[in-house]
Amino acid sequence: DAKTTQPTSMDCAEGRAANLPCNHSTISGNEYVYWYRQIHSQGPQYIIHGLKNNETNEMASLIITEDRKSSTLILPHATLRDTAVYYCIVSRRGNEKLTFGTGTRLTIIP
Amino acid sequence: DTAVSQTPKYLVTQMGNDKSIKCEQNLGHDTMYWYKQDSKKFLKIMFSYNNKELIINETVPNRFSPKSPDKAHLNLHINSLELGDSAVYFCASSLETGRRYGYTFGSGTRLTVV
Numbered sequence: 001d002a003k004t005t006q007p008t009s010m011d012c013a014e015g016r017a018a019n020l021p022c023n024h025s026t027i028s029g030n031e032y033v034y035w036y037r038q039i040h041s042q043g044p045q046y047i048i049h050g051l052k053n054n055e056t057n058e059m060a061s062l063i064i065t066e067d068r069k070s071s072t073l074i075l076p077h078a079t080l081r082d083t084a085v086y087y088c089i090v091s092r093r094g095n096e097k098l099t100f101g102t103g104t105r106l107t108i109i110p
Numbered sequence: 111d112t113a114v115s116q117t118p119k120y121l122v123t124q125m126g127n128d129k130s131i132k133c134e135q136n137l138g139h140d141t142m143y144w145y146k147q148d149s150k151k152f153l154k155i156m157f158s159y160n161n162k163e164l165i166i167n168e169t170v171p172n173r174f175s176p177k178s179p180d181k182a183h184l185n186l187h188i189n190s191l192e193l194g195d196s197a198v199y200f201c202a203s204s205l206e207t208g209r210r211y212g213y214t215f216g217s218g219t220r221l222t223v224v
Contacts, residue, residue: 014140034212043200044153046212058137097166
């Protein structure tokens with residue numbers, strides 16, 4: 001699976017949009033971009049995934065560049081409960097093994 | 111509640127002991143996993159089972175033995191516990207078809223070996 005690069009940490013003001021970037025320049029054509037988050041002391045939580053089109057669900061939006069070498073997870077109106085470590089993972093669909101990197105520690109500031 | 115549930119939540123035990131962690135999911139998923147999160151917070155897959163069959167074994171010492179009595183349960187038995195086994199262990203499950211909704215993780219079992 002392709003490797004991903006994310007900033008170590010980010011801050012965002014409560015109520016603003018949080019934009020979390022991820023680079024995956026070696027992504028191959030059959031690999032999807034998945035986002036998970038882990039709130040302190042809890043199990044990771046699935047957020048969203050996509051292949052090449054932008055995706056939106058009740059939690060977030062995922063913007064994937066046309067060359068698919070990078071993506072951005074957008075939390076439209078961040079709340080304090082969004083403080084967590086966010087993981088960007090690239091994996092073939094149907095691959096049983098998700099490989100987690102170090103993620104981005106997002107802190108929402110009141 | 112539909113979920114992945116693990117027991118116990120906390121486990122403190124002495125070196126050399128044998129212990130088990132249980133995992134159950136009522137989501138109708140057909141694939142289950144064990145992940146280990148060490149003190150540096152790296153999450154690494156240990157095992158994966160699909161319909162009671164082992165499909166991933168990630169170079170885990172054979173002191174760790176997963177057991178899947180049915181597709182809703184995946185238990186982890188650890189023999190001769192060592193200090194380095196101290197970690198948080200997460201169980202997870204997913205639907206094989208397309209992984210459309212991602213994995214669902216349990217809340218973790220914090221194992222401390224003293």
